[in-house]
Amino acid sequence: METTITEGTGTAPAREAVLSVEGLRIVLDPSGVDIDDDVSLVIHRGEVLGLVGESASGKTTVGTSLLDYQRRGAKIAGGSVEIDGRDVLAMDPATLRSIRGAAISYVPQDSSASLNPALRIGKQLIEILEVHGFGASAADREARLAQMMAEVLLPSDKAFLRRYPHQLSGGQQQRVAIAMAFANRPKVIVLDEPTTALDVTTQAHVLDTVRDLTKSYGVAALYITHDLAVVSSLADRIAVMYAGKVVEVGTRDELFDDGHHPYTRKLLASIPDITGERALRGIPGWAPRPGQRPSGCSFTPRCDWAVDKCREAFPPAEDVSPGHRVRCWRYKEVGAHRVADAIHLRDKSLSARETQEHEVISVRDVTAYYQHKETLHGINAVLSERQCLSLVGESGSGKTTLARCIAGLHPHKIVGDIELAGKPLARDARDRPRATRQSIQYIFQSPYSSLNPRKTIAQILSQPLKVFFDLSRNEMEDRMVKVLEQVALDSSLLSRYPDQLSGGERQRLAIARGLAAEPTVLICDEVTSWLDVSVQAAIIELLAALQRDMGLSMLFVTHNLALVRSISQEVAVMNDGRIVEYGLVDAVLEDPQADYTKKLLSDTPTV
Amino acid sequence: MSTPEIIINDSELVEPPVINPGRRRSEWLMTLSEAWRMGRTRIGVGIFGAIVLLAVVGPWVAPYSPTEFVAPPFSPPDIPKMWLGSDYIGHDVLTRVLYGGRTVILLSLAATVIGLAMGVTLGLITGYARRWIDETVMRILDVVLAFPQIVLTLLFVSILGPKLWLIVLMVGISHAPRIARVTRAATLEVAQRDFVHAAEAFGIARWKILFNEILPSITSPVLVEFGLRLTYSIGLIAALSFLGFGMQPPAADWGLMINENRIGIIIQPWPVFVPVLLIGILTIGTNLIADGLGRALVGIERDTGVG
Numbered sequence: 049m050e051t052t053i054t055e056g057t058g059t060a061p062a063r064e065a066v067l068s069v070e071g072l073r074i075v076l077d078p079s080g081v082d083i084d085d086d087v088s089l090v091i092h093r094g095e096v097l098g099l100v101g102e103s104a105s106g107k108t109t110v111g112t113s114l115l116d117y118q119r120r121g122a123k124i125a126g127g128s129v130e131i132d133g134r135d136v137l138a139m140d141p142a143t144l145r146s147i148r149g150a151a152i153s154y155v156p157q158d159s160s161a162s163l164n165p166a167l168r169i170g171k172q173l174i175e176i177l178e179v180h181g182f183g184a185s186a187a188d189r190e191a192r193l194a195q196m197m198a199e200v201l202l203p204s205d206k207a208f209l210r211r212y213p214h215q216l217s218g219g220q221q222q223r224v225a226i227a228m229a230f231a232n233r234p235k236v237i238v239l240d241e242p243t244t245a246l247d248v249t250t251q252a253h254v255l256d257t258v259r260d261l262t263k264s265y266g267v268a269a270l271y272i273t274h275d276l277a278v279v280s281s282l283a284d285r286i287a288v289m290y291a292g293k294v295v296e297v298g299t300r301d302e303l304f305d306d307g308h309h310p311y312t313r314k315l316l317a318s319i320p321d322i323t324g325e326r327a328l329r330g331i332p333g334w335a336p337r338p339g340q341r342p343s344g345c346s347f348t349p350r351c352d353w354a355v356d357k358c359r360e361a362f363p364p365a366e367d368v369s370p371g372h373r374v375r376c377w378r379y380k381e382v383g384a385h386r387v388a389d390a391i392h393l394r395d396k397s398l399s400a401r402e403t404q405e406h407e408v409i410s411v412r413d414v415t416a417y418y419q420h421k422e423t424l425h426g427i428n429a430v431l432s433e434r435q436c437l438s439l440v441g442e443s444g445s446g447k448t449t450l451a452r453c454i455a456g457l458h459p460h461k462i463v464g465d466i467e468l469a470g471k472p473l474a475r476d477a478r479d480r481p482r483a484t485r486q487s488i489q490y491i492f493q494s495p496y497s498s499l500n501p502r503k504t505i506a507q508i509l510s511q512p513l514k515v516f517f518d519l520s521r522n523e524m525e526d527r528m529v530k531v532l533e534q535v536a537l538d539s540s541l542l543s544r545y546p547d548q549l550s551g552g553e554r555q556r557l558a559i560a561r562g563l564a565a566e567p568t569v570l571i572c573d574e575v576t577s578w579l580d581v582s583v584q585a586a587i588i589e590l591l592a593a594l595q596r597d598m599g600l601s602m603l604f605v606t607h608n609l610a611l612v613r614s615i616s617q618e619v620a621v622m623n624d625g626r627i628v629e630y631g632l633v634d635a636v637l638e639d640p641q642a643d644y645t646k647k648l649l650s651d652t653p654t655v
Numbered sequence: 656m657s658t659p660e661i662i663i664n665d666s667e668l669v670e671p672p673v674i675n676p677g678r679r680r681s682e683w684l685m686t687l688s689e690a691w692r693m694g695r696t697r698i699g700v701g702i703f704g705a706i707v708l709l710a711v712v713g714p715w716v717a718p719y720s721p722t723e724f725v726a727p728p729f730s731p732p733d734i735p736k737m738w739l740g741s742d743y744i745g746h747d748v749l750t751r752v753l754y755g756g757r758t759v760i761l762l763s764l765a766a767t768v769i770g771l772a773m774g775v776t777l778g779l780i781t782g783y784a785r786r787w788i789d790e791t792v793m794r795i796l797d798v799v800l801a802f803p804q805i806v807l808t809l810l811f812v813s814i815l816g817p818k819l820w821l822i823v824l825m826v827g828i829s830h831a832p833r834i835a836r837v838t839r840a841a842t843l844e845v846a847q848r849d850f851v852h853a854a855e856a857f858g859i860a861r862w863k864i865l866f867n868e869i870l871p872s873i874t875s876p877v878l879v880e881f882g883l884r885l886t887y888s889i890g891l892i893a894a895l896s897f898l899g900f901g902m903q904p905p906a907a908d909w910g911l912m913i914n915e916n917r918i919g920i921i922i923q924p925w926p927v928f929v930p931v932l933l934i935g936i937l938t939i940g941t942n943l944i945a946d947g948l949g950r951a952l953v954g955i956e957r958d959t960g961v962g
Contacts, residue, residue: 457852477856485858498849502871515857561853 063092066268067114067236072127074109074118074292081339083109083122084292088365091236091268096259098279098300099272100315101289102335102580103551110289111238111272113137115148131236149228150180152236157244159225163213169224170209173197173231180232196227200257218443219250223257230261237262240272247442247607252651255282274580277319277610277653280304285371288312291336291346293362298372304655308374308383310353318585320610322654324637328614330586334550345377353378406433406469408569408601409454409488414464416446416453423449424625426464431569436595436602438612438633440648441622448493450622451573451605455490456480468569486516489562493574495554499546505557506542512565531560535590552583556590563594570595571603576611588614609652613637621645683874689951690944696951699943706937710756717750721907729916729923739925742916746907748926754907755930759896759937763888766823770830770888771881777831778838779865783846793839796832804829804891809900817900826891830884837880841873875952882945886938893934909934 072087084106091097101107109122114129116136129136131151136144148154156162164172173196177189197204200223213221222242229237239258243251259282262269273279279286280300287297288311296309307313317329333350342348344359351358355378363377376382409431416424424446431437441447452458454466456477466473468487474480489512492498499508509528513519519527529539535556546554555575562570572591576584592615595602604616612619612633619636621629621644629642640646690696719725726733726741733740739748777796781789799807808825815821845851846869854864895901896910904911909930916926 455856457856478858480858482858485856490853490856492849492853494849498853500850500868500872511854511859512857515859565857 063095065090066093066132067091067270068130069110069114070128070130072110072113072129073125074106074113074122075125076338077121077123079339080125082292082341083338084113087127087289087292087294089270089287089294089297091270093268094263094266095284096262096269096271096279096282098276098283098286099270099289100274100276100279100286102274102582104291104337105289105335106292106338107272107274107289108240111240111270112154114236114238114270115152115154116144117148146180149176149234150232151234152238153229153232153234155222155225155229155237155239155242157241159221159242160213160218162225163221165213168210168212169216170206173209173224173228176228176231182232192231196231199230199261200224200227201253202227217250219246219253222246222250222254226254226257226261230265230267233265234267236268236270238270238272241274243278244273244275248609248648248651248653249442251278251653255653258282274582275319275653276304276315276581277655280655281653288315291341292338293346293375295347295376296372296374298368298374302369302372306368306372306383308368308372308379309347309376310351310378310382311347313382314350315582316655318582319655320585320588320608320614322610322613322637322649322652324613324634328585328588328611330584330589331582332586334552334580334583345375353382407431407467408433408469409603410465410467410470411450411454412465412467414450414453414462414466416449416458416463417461418449419460422625424453427625427627429620429627429630431601431603433601434595434599435618436592436604436616438616438619439603439605439622440607440609440612440619442607442648444624445622446625447605447607447622448573449625451490451571451603454603455488455571456485457490482516486512486565487568488571489565489567489569490571491555491558491562491573491575494578495546495551495558496578498558499554499561501546503545504542505544505546505549508546508557509542509561509564512561516565527564531564532557534563534594535560550583551579552586555579555583555587559587559590559594563598567600569601569603571605573605574607577607584611591615609637609648610654621648683878686875686878686948686951690947693947693950695943696947699940699945699947702936702940703944706756706933706940707760709753709933710760713753713756717747717753719747719750721746721751721754722905723747723750729919731923732925739929740923742912742923742926743919746905748929751907751912751926752909752929752933755909755912756933758902758906758908759889759892759910759934762819762823762826762892762901763885766826766888766892767830767881767885769824769827770834770884771877773827773831774834774880775838775870775877777835778840779842779869781835782839782842783861783865783869785843789839793835796835799829800832802829804887805894808891808895809898812895812900817903819901822892822895822901826888826895829891830887834877834880834884837876838873841876842869845869845872875948879945879948879952882941882948886941886945889934889938889941 067090069087069089072084073082074084075082087110089097099107099110112118113124114136116139118124124137170193173193174189177183177192183189183192194204202208202220202223216224226242243254246254258269261267271279271283283300285297285299286303287294288309289295290311296303296307296312303312304316307316314331318331320328331350336342336346345362348354348358357377363375365373365375366379368374368379368383407430411427411429414424414427415422427450429437439447439450449458453462456473456475462475468484473484477485506528509531510524513524513527528542532539532541537553537556537560546557549557576587579587588611594600606612616633618631619633620627621642623644629636629640629645636645637649640649724745725747726737726745728741728743728745730737730741732738737747737749739752742748742751777792781792807829808822811825812821851864851868854868892901893910896908897914899914902908902911904915912930913927920927
């Protein structure tokens with residue numbers, strides 16, 4: 049096979065464009081409101097184009113339209129999508145079927161939903177070859193199957209192929225989905241956040257696989273993600289989308305080192321920096337949904353550079369250099385500021401541990417079970433007053449179990465002592481005295497699940513106030529307004545319901561509910577894993593400020609090692625129900641001792 | 656230590672993504688309005704409404720008293736004096752039809768409400784508590800479930816006598832296990848959500864969690880179950896009356912009328928035929944409503960086709 053195509057990321061114009069999207073416009077049906085407008089992209093042979101944007105920026109809609117597919121309620125209203133010169137959008141249904149899965153294929157975000165749970169994976173993979181008439185005989189297809197499995201680093205023995213999707217891990221499932229997408233040697237492949245649900249180690253494998261396969265088969269790949277860090281090592285070129293429009297496109301280096309759009313720069317600043325040099329900066333606000341986008345440049349309300357002109361009309365695409373295009377009225381001025389100068393340096397004193405304080409939470413020889421299976425093995429950890437301890441590990445490492453044990457939410461057997469200020473804690477939160485329940489507050493991973501959708505924000509906030517304090521109606525209202533202020537939410541939201549808030553706002557509300565109890569310990573369980581990187585950064589800033597200003601002790605549970613520097617003083621790395629490394633953040637990240645920590649560090653995507 | 660600038664207030668920058676500004680529809684209202692968009696629901700509501708109207712307004716417009724002897728037994732219709740003729744002892748059939756709907760509808764509604772209250776409570780408790788409470792209660796309910804509803808009711812009515820409250824209670828009880836199962840299944844799912852765990856961590860009382868946190872999220876399946884059980888109640892209550900365990904003569908009641916007049920069905924079919932027809936139409940009405948609600952619940956938007 050052609051393995052030597054497009055080495056490096058140079059902008060050699062001789063490369064042939066495989067996919068070209070021109071003036072694509074997708075609208076909501078029947079209202080006709082724009083989801084995406086004027087999207088033009090080109091992807092060359094063997095090239096990976098990263099399509100980056102926040103939730104509701106319309107990036108997935110662009111991805112599926114390359115296969116002329118739209119989810120219900122959306123329709124393509126204009127433009128063209130050409131693969132090797134043939135317009136996909138003009139194809140009749142039969143032709144379209146013949147190219148989907150063959151000339152162009154799609155890897156969805158959640159592979160467990162894309163694989164048929166009732167069919168063995170071997171059967172599913174052979175099927176995709178059969179449907180598109182790959183090879184001349186069954187033997188050819190068997191051979192291709194073995195080759196595919198090798199490409200995605202999965203075993204190809206009979207026993208493995210006879211497994212059902214649920215018998216595979218998440219990473220294995222995603223690799224099967226990728227094998228399936230590459231099966232018929234497509235010309236174009238669309239990958240829609242295929243690693244979001246995966247651990248960093250698995251993510252690193254999957255990214256490697258995608259990179260190798262696109263290069264060796266000369267495939268043009270569109271990689272959709274909200275996380276610039278993920279595509280930084282993968283993409284040759286990056287297109288940044290905002291509110292349905294591509295606002296900047298260029299090579300990886302052009303965007304990272306010389307981004308000319310304020311949004312691109314803000315996205316970069318919101319990526320957690322594992323080296324700890326740069327401070328984390330969130331982007332205030334959120335990407336507006338279709339139908340709520342302001343006139344003129346949609347980024348105006350969040351932009352530091354906005355002037356009157358920006359509110360009047362959307363800027364045209366301008367060439368910064370050949371291939372580097374940007375849509376901003378002030379791109380020259382933005383570009384004149386060096387990216388390096390705009391970086392905020394991290395206040396290193398934050399991660400320095402203050403003088404040895406009192407122990408607030410101490411965990412001694414804690415072993416916990418899930419039903420009858422031991423999931424935590426002899427954990428020892430201490431959370432000191434006014435400190436933040438990060439608990440880092442992959443899924444299944446036991447970090448959430450430990451956090452829940454402390455919060456009194458672990459419904460199974462626990463052996464060992466968990467103490468709050470020297471007093472042992474009951475296993476079940478209900479059996480703990482009121483003052484204890486009040487001092488430890490838990491913020492859940494998903495703000496979509498932790499807030500009762502049938503209650504107003506006032507009702508949600510009143511819960512802890514009613515349980516822990518004896519307040520009059522007015523006092524209650526004052527408290528609510530106060531905690532909303534602390535998390536930078538407007539008090540006009542009190543009569544709203546959670547589904548009227550964005551993901552970031554919901555998480556702020558969940559934090560406000562915790563703060564309303566006036567706790568001394570805040571346990572944050574993966575609180576940013578459901579959020580966009582830009583929103584994550586804002587939440588981390590908020591939590592760090594609250595912890596410092598209110599003197600909270602905080603247990604910060606995360607799978608993202610890159611985050612810990614921005615928030616905590618101490619870190620415990622967990623693997624398989626054990627703490628494998630424990631110490632001050634700077635020490636652990638700069639000089640990791642455990643092999644597991646080293647591996648996590650090397651697999652964490654950075655910029 | 657320098658204090659970094661405070662986070663900018665999001666809400667000042669962009670209008671929040673408001674769905675239905677100002678006003679908010681709860682889940683069951685949404686299911687209702689979704690159901691109302693379907694033809695079958697509207698027809699069902701029309702039918703049910705018409706029969707209820709007939710039962711409510713009937714006594715005011717009836718030409719005679721229901722216990723008044725107006726003609727010899729089983730007289731044929733004599734328009735305009737006696738539109739539907741007379742029954743087995745000479746009462747006016749039209750009058751008795753106009754009077755006889757109230758009991759069926761009221762008793763069915765009462766039985767359904769009782770069944771719903773018991774079933775929902777049991778379902779919430781078993782779905783939330785799980786472990787031994789769940790096992791014990793559900794196995795007991797399985798025993799109740801093993802009896803056909805009418806047999807269970809007859810068993811108690813024949814022991815304790817044909818009392819109305821007993822019939823209503825027993826029909827309600829016989830509904831409870833079915834409603835409990837549906838409620839429990841819905842509760843199991845909701846009880847896993849973190850907002851329930853959050854309430855637990857605050858130490859909020861269990862019954863408050865059940866009724867304030869979980870119940871509002873499961874109103875839709877409960878609503879559908881209500882419609883369905885109402886249909887069954889009407890059939891059961893009418894059947895019990897027919898068997899002589901419901902309203903006692905000389906009261907006017909559709910089920911009873913069928914029984915009283917069946918011996919004369921050859922010479923004077925109206926006192927049997929009209930109540931049968933009305934009961935039939937009434938159950939079709941409630942069934943259409945239940946069907947519409949059920950379809951709205953699972954999100955079948957069109958009311959065509961088999962689904």
